[in-house]
Amino acid sequence: MRNQEIRTQRERHGRQAVAVLPIHYPKELLTALDLLAVELWGPPGPPRGDDAGRVQSYVCSVVRNALAFLAGGHADSVDGVLFPHTCDSIQQLATLATDLGGWTKPAFTFLHPRGADRPSARRFVEAELRRLAGTLEAFSGHALTEERLAAALALHREVDAARGALLDARARLPLDDTQLYALLRRGEWRWPADHLVELEAALATLAPEPVQRGVPVLVTGYVPEPAALLATLNGAGGYVAADDYAAVGRRVVRATPTPAADPWRALVDRYFAAPPCPTRGADTGVRMAHLAALAERSGARGVLVHVLKFCEPELFDVPAVKQAFASRGLPVLVLEGELEGALSGQAVTRLEAFGELLQGAPGAA
């Protein structure tokens, strides 16, 4: 499917494709320069091929799999790779793959400042955005005019608005979680304008009244993989009513009432308006308040913390999440896994037991 999209975009629109490692990156710049972003979240399954052993087994499967994937030639249909400065491991992957072998086509980096929204960080982000834009201009052969950037910003605002609306109206959306996330995750590789069309089509199906009958659950974590997790959650009587996945909810920037007229200024504002994410060094208190608000708005009765093994930024927040919701009386299930194709038997049992707990079994139907 992804390769098909890459071919189509190339043949019909002359767009090049750039593979992008998780998590946050200025997609607006790529769109503005007619570059198709194709995100690389793994891929699921064990790392395969000659390069599978180049990263130690105590490193997360995103990095291990990505290196094996890139070095194995499986991403050769793209023209370049962007490595955002997400964590120590992805940062090391960037230099490992590009400097010591694995990726020979163009490679780009994007450095995130950590911690609070400080004036120094704003200045740094703007300069870093301009630097990346310059490199991408040379790569794409297009000049990044203010018009192009403004148009891309407008498009991504619309995409985010539609994604946000779908998540906010979750209870009225007649899709199960597997279907919903398949839709949302197509945004990781489809051309944004085309993705917007399918998001709007889904919005048109919203029912006037809630149609979800399961127990509402808040999910926070890295990425909804393996997809079997969602089916198991639905089977156990729960559904994702509020989303704080790094891949999904944490990348939906809520609209500012009056965006800045200067597109660069607007881009920087959007960068800092994103929901709090541990990989960007978000303040724990701010993040917990954000999660609590999400839970409250959605009426969530339980919290699922779905973390990737060895993912330090996420793991560090687990005690705070537990504490925050314990004080609110919401049960929290921490589910740790790899990017496997299927869910482990133990994980299934935990999810089902969590479903039974939320429904007050035994006795309840």
Next chain:
Amino acid sequence: MKAPARGAVTGVAIGVDVGSTSCKAVLVDGAGRIVGRRLEPAHPRVEEQTGRLVAALVAEAGVEVPVGATGYGRKRVAAARVLTEITCHARGAHALHGGGGLLVDMGGQDTKVIAIGPAGDVTDFAMNDKCAAGTGRFLEVILARLQVPLDEVAGYAARAGAPVTVSSTCTVFAESEVISLVAEGRPAEGIVRGLHLALASRVAALARGRPGTGPVLLSGGVALNAAMVTALAEALGRPVRVLPEPQLVGALGAALSVLERIP
């Protein structure tokens, strides 16, 4: 949502608990007492084995009764109700103990810590991670290494003076650690005791931070190991109460859960 109070128990039922190392089936009477039991090493053909065990208990009952299933292989059992072993252990322990509390279930494949509410509902639970650390299997592997027969474990631990520190609770690492301790001439008794303490501290870490006073309830096959009970009480700093027929608690819970659904 709170579970409705029990008391709706009217008929007899069968509970099946298909674990990773053993398969358990019980027949309960109208008062929720175990009146028939089967326990066998787990067979890979779950349908066949559980079908046979259920048939044997049906024969004891003399009448077809509904079946509740739980455990690792629960979905492959022909049953009226299927629930996870977490909910079933809570239910079984609640019936045996006559109230809520903190339950530690140490089975072959995993260890669970379950907080049980006053109505027998699960209020919180934790399980050990994927690896075998903190499980019955871990003990079996290492004890086999030391050539300590399972029925003599308690005696070994009781005879030990100071425990020998075993720091690894990863089965593979601990096995090699034990090999080198033996090579250094450390007494098997001390190693056995150290092993139990290492394991107990792992379980205690799961249990810590979970509320409750009074004894910690213990179920699962490992509960039959007196050395583990002692070590666990030491690590938890609380008395430990071994539930009667600790291996059957999950199966009992499965049987009770099916009864509660019958009006």
Next chain:
Amino acid sequence: MLRRARYELAGRAAFPILTALEAWQHRLKRSRKQPGGGPFGPPLESVRRLKELMAHHYFQGRYADGAVPVAWVTSGFPVEVLRALGFHTVYPENHAALCGVQRLTPEYSDVAEAAGYSRDLCSYVRTDLGSVLSSKTPVGRLPRPQLLACCTNICQTVLYWYRELSRHLGVPLVLVDTPFVHGTASAHQLAYVKEQLEELCLVAGRVSGKPLDAERLVEVTRTAREGSRLWGECLAASRARPAPWTGIDGFFHIAPIVALRGTEACNGYYRLLRDELEDRVARGVGGLKEEKHRLLWDNLPVWFAVRRFSTLLAERGFNFVSTSYTDAWAEAGVGIDPDDPIGSAARTYTHVILNQDLPNRLDILRRLSRDYAVDGAILHSDRSCKPYSIGQVDLRERLAAELGIRVLLLEADHNDPRSWAAEPGENRLAAFMEGFE
């Protein structure tokens, strides 16, 4: 006033304090008392002074709160600013290593794990958070901080770690964020770090209750640079054959440059040490009685097994004559410049080994291998340190192929013995050494 006096007094008095340091030395001495005297050369005279210096530091720490401002600081933090403001600094990494040597990590980590911290997190972090949450420490007591000072140039982990400390202790956190360097740092990268250092001066000044004295900062910067230079001279003594001390000695002697950088006490100690090492070189006295093979070590030490490793290696005539870990403090620190304390600190603290790409790391390993004429290397693949470990599989191959030396990738952990399979691990080490014979 009284507290200040007590702090000063604690600092000046020479007490025979039982500290972890003593334990290390005790163990080392014991190993040297083996039949036939063991494989090690005569112990360093300076060690006694090192012990006093560090004991004094930790002892003084007990009386620091209320007397002087206290900051908990990451090892790569531009500490000169804090030093100039008169902060007493505590290095949780150094403290965690101390706990690691004494094998206290499993106990402390259990406390952290019970609080919800995953065992997959860095073992320094688990040791430290466990120590904070349980109030246990082998050094008597650590003074509570008024400020947490964190610099991301060694890893992002420290930010998460210090954020949790801030949450538990209710103390403000000041961050110096140094984005990763691919090739050379861009102008906006350096400007960003510089701006943060200027913010740091204000924030730390507010906490300490007095503004930063520019003259004092110049002076401290000069002292710190001199300290790094002296530490470099101590390390360079091992270019001689035989090396006058062991790499393991180096791991312990790193404490002053980490924890007391920018003080005269640190420099005075390293002058003493350097002189002794140079004297040993002149007299041909080695760290080992018989040095047969010279090794390079990459990554953090395996603190809980440091003595075991050194003995195993020493018994067969192997010595670590250089380590990228101890070298890092000599390498980076000399870049700071009293003529431009803030600007040079921004540049220097951005360009540390762990904040730069793998080609730079490979260059350092190559250079150390050649300068110290090693015939083998051990790359410690450290479960607890991703930035130091990712890439080592390739580094191993390249070093072996380019330099024609034997290189072992040894998987362990810097602080948690539960992640170390002693038996198979030691076997690998033995097999590696047999390859030289």
